[in-house]
Amino acid sequence: MNHPRNSAWTWSFLGLGFFFLYAPMLSLIVYSFNENRLVTVWSRFSTKWYAALFQDEQMLGAAWVSLKIAFFTACAAVVLGTMAAMVMTRLRAFRGKTLFAAMVTAPLVMPEVITGLSLLLLFVSLSTWTGFDFARGMTTIWVAHVTLTMAFVTVIISSRLAELDRSLEEAAMDLGANRIKVFFVITLPIIAPALVSGWLLAFTLSLDDLVLASFVSGPSSTTLPMQVFSSARMGVSPKINALATILIVTVSTVGVIGWYFMQRAERRRQREMLLAVKQ
Amino acid sequence: MSALTGGWRRFLPAPRWALISVPYFWLLLFFLIPFLIALKISFAKAAIAMPPFTDVLYWVDGFPVLKLRGENYLFLLGDSIYLNAYLSSLWIAVVATLLCLAIGYPMAYAISRLPASSRNFALLLVILPSWTSFLIRIYAWIGILKPNGLVNNFLLNLGLIDAPIKMLHTPFAVYIGIVYAYLPFMVLPLYTNLVKHDHRLLEAAADLGAKPWQSFLKVTLPLSKAGIIAGCMLVAIPVVGEFVIPEMLGGPDTLMIGRVLWQEFFNNRDWPVASAVAMAMLAILIVPIVIFHRAQAREMEGKLT
Numbered sequence: 001m002n003h004p005r006n007s008a009w010t011w012s013f014l015g016l017g018f019f020f021l022y023a024p025m026l027s028l029i030v031y032s033f034n035e036n037r038l039v040t041v042w043s044r045f046s047t048k049w050y051a052a053l054f055q056d057e058q059m060l061g062a063a064w065v066s067l068k069i070a071f072f073t074a075c076a077a078v079v080l081g082t083m084a085a086m087v088m089t090r091l092r093a094f095r096g097k098t099l100f101a102a103m104v105t106a107p108l109v110m111p112e113v114i115t116g117l118s119l120l121l122l123f124v125s126l127s128t129w130t131g132f133d134f135a136r137g138m139t140t141i142w143v144a145h146v147t148l149t150m151a152f153v154t155v156i157i158s159s160r161l162a163e164l165d166r167s168l169e170e171a172a173m174d175l176g177a178n179r180i181k182v183f184f185v186i187t188l189p190i191i192a193p194a195l196v197s198g199w200l201l202a203f204t205l206s207l208d209d210l211v212l213a214s215f216v217s218g219p220s221s222t223t224l225p226m227q228v229f230s231s232a233r234m235g236v237s238p239k240i241n242a243l244a245t246i247l248i249v250t251v252s253t254v255g256v257i258g259w260y261f262m263q264r265a266e267r268r269r270q271r272e273m274l275l276a277v278k279q
Numbered sequence: 280m281s282a283l284t285g286g287w288r289r290f291l292p293a294p295r296w297a298l299i300s301v302p303y304f305w306l307l308l309f310f311l312i313p314f315l316i317a318l319k320i321s322f323a324k325a326a327i328a329m330p331p332f333t334d335v336l337y338w339v340d341g342f343p344v345l346k347l348r349g350e351n352y353l354f355l356l357g358d359s360i361y362l363n364a365y366l367s368s369l370w371i372a373v374v375a376t377l378l379c380l381a382i383g384y385p386m387a388y389a390i391s392r393l394p395a396s397s398r399n400f401a402l403l404l405v406i407l408p409s410w411t412s413f414l415i416r417i418y419a420w421i422g423i424l425k426p427n428g429l430v431n432n433f434l435l436n437l438g439l440i441d442a443p444i445k446m447l448h449t450p451f452a453v454y455i456g457i458v459y460a461y462l463p464f465m466v467l468p469l470y471t472n473l474v475k476h477d478h479r480l481l482e483a484a485a486d487l488g489a490k491p492w493q494s495f496l497k498v499t500l501p502l503s504k505a506g507i508i509a510g511c512m513l514v515a516i517p518v519v520g521e522f523v524i525p526e527m528l529g530g531p532d533t534l535m536i537g538r539v540l541w542q543e544f545f546n547n548r549d550w551p552v553a554s555a556v557a558m559a560m561l562a563i564l565i566v567p568i569v570i571f572h573r574a575q576a577r578e579m580e581g582k583l584t
Contacts, residue, residue, distance in 0.1 A: 006389050006392050006393070009385075010385060010388060010389035010392065011389065013382075013385035013386060013389055014385075014386055014389040014390065014401075017382060017383075017385070017386040017462075018404060020382070020459070020462075021404075021405070021408050021459075021462065021463075022404075022408070024416065024419035024420060024423060024459070025408065025411065025416065025419060027419060027422065027423060027429060028415070028418075028419045028422070031422065038427070041427065041432075080301065080302050080305055083298055083301055083302045084302040084306075086298055087298060087299050087302065087303075091295060091298070091299070094299065096303070099311075100299075100302075100303055100306070101572070101576050102572055103306040103307070103310050103311060104302075104306070105571070105572045105575045105576065106310070106568055106572065107310060108513070108571075108575070109512060109513060109516035109517055109567075109568060109571055110516075110517075110520075110564075110568070111516070111517055111519060111520020111521070111537060111560065111564070112517075112520065112522070113520050113522055113537045113540045113541060113557065113560075114314075114317075114520060114540075114557045114560060114561055115310075115313070117317060117540065117544060117553055117554065117557050118313030118314050118316065118317040118557065119309065119313050121313060121316045121317050121320055121550070121554065122308075122309070122312060122313040122316050124330045125316050125330075128330060143309055144309075146305075146309075147305070147306070147309045147310055150302070150305075155575070179294060180294055200410075201410075204410045204411075207412070208412050208413050208414065210413075210414055210523060211522055211523070214545075215544075225412070225414050228412075228414055228415065228418070229414060229523075232414070232418050232421070232527065233526075233527070235421075236418070236421050236422050236425070240415070240418060241422075243415070244411075244412070244415040244418070244419070247411055247412050247415060248411050248415075251407070251410050251411045252407060252411075255403065255406075255407050255410055256403070259399070259400075259403050263399065
């Protein structure tokens with residue numbers, strides 16, 4: 001079959017699109033090594049802003065808070081997201097499934113100002129009704145982030161479950177394994193790559209969120225985006241460029257390595273399935 | 280042994296119900312109920328107390344009394360700033376979504392026609408920016424667009440302009456920021472759709488004498504309708520409530536409803552009015568959210584088209 005080719009037109013669109021996506025990030029990286037305080041006026045190469053960043057106690061403290069929240073968010077979102085995805089793809093219809101499906105997809109597009117405000121009002125109301133103080137802080141941010149990110153994890157895992165060959169699960173069930181065993185022995189290993197990408201996505205979304213955290217955080221829990229936002233409001237600062245460079249380099253490295261391994265695992269799986277069919 | 284576990288099982292909920300109830304309970308408590316509470320508080324009145332609003336529901340002699348005050352909504356209607364903010368948010372969302380579509384469609388189209396081996400890598404390049412901090416990518420544009428920023432310096436050095444052009448803190452900067460931040464969300468669903476197309480349809484169209492642009496308009500574009508809808512909803516709905524981009528790149532006159540809500544809550548500390556602003560925004564967005572949900576649910580349950 002003749003594979004369709006891209007014309008010069010589509011190639012140039014692709015090139016321009018990638019230029020648009022990557023040029024601003026490259027500019028951040030280049031100017032993070034600029035000695036000049038004015039950021040975009042180049043004077044000479046220097047790493048002094050990295051040194052300044054690592055002496056900024058507030059920034060480091062906020063980063064630590066954010067990393068902790070992101071780790072626990074990602075773990076909880078993967079568990080809840082996997083359960084929600086199983087409900088969406090593997091269970092026959094039950095009463096209330098329509099509402100469930102709506103609550104799973106709505107957070108994907110719901111403006112964060114609405115979710116953030118509503119969650120804050122929930123925590124405040126819970127405190128008045130129960131008398132127990134739901135102090136705003138890391139736990140409330142965690143709850144907000146889990147609710148947001150589990151929607152994304154559910155989508156990733158559902159699409160993996162939907163394309164998965166059901167005959168494997170059915171075969172195991174015919175051989176006498178119960179549903180729980182089938183899930184842990186057959187389904188879970190096959191969807192493992194989706195769990196990993198879901199975990200990473202939840203982690204980065206949580207690490208990145210400003211709006212939800214601003215609404216539900218307390219005085220002692222300033223996250224990294226909140227810290228960055230308040231200093232970026234004052235104008236550009238070379239320290240933020242240094243932080244941006246560290247973030248971009250870390251994410252790209254993890255992203256490319258993760259992509260490479262998943263690609264390899266996928267190819268191996270397809271080869272093995274092909275062999276199994278031939279035998 | 281098996282008899283024992285079998286006996287125990289009877290007291291445990293069936294796995295099916297355990298599986299459903301945990302995420303169901305979480306979403307009810309932390310997603311649905313908060314909206315109901317916000318709806319309730321939007322009918323309250325701001326007060327100097329903790330929490331800073333009056334009771335909507337209270338008990339008189341053992342009977343519940345519901346006191347709904349419509350003042351907040353009347354207030355929103357009465358002050359033109361709110362109506363203007365809603366209208367301008369909708370306008371900005373529509374224009375930015377069309378811009379995203381105009382840039383994202385050709386990109387998704389080009390990626391879907393790459394050889395299978397490089398397709399996934401190109402897709403990774405599209406998604407990768409959205410994994411790095413949203414805030415920092417918006418911040419990058421401040422350095423590019425400001426009066427002594429990269430673009431102005433470049434144009435001044437070339438001698439094309441004599442004085443810096445004001446780009447930062449203008450609607451132009453807001454559009455750039457939105458398109459930049461949301462482009463991956465447009466490309467992804469479009470690509471997922473376009474890559475599934477059967478190329479033999481285009482060959483058939485060509486055999487029947489259609490020019491490439493004709494077969495694009497008559498075959499490819501109608502077939503990608505689902506992808507276009509998903510991509511547009513994924514961009515337009517959150518953009519209506521966007522706060523960070525107008526705050527960082529827009530001017531003081533860039534009116535967007537997310538920003539108004541933020542100011543009501545954080546600066547004016549008027550929680551009931553902020554709730555009313557949120558509920559009115561939700562009322563506008565509910566139809567697009569339902570459209571998006573329908574498309575997404577079909578996708579999630581593995582049905583095609």
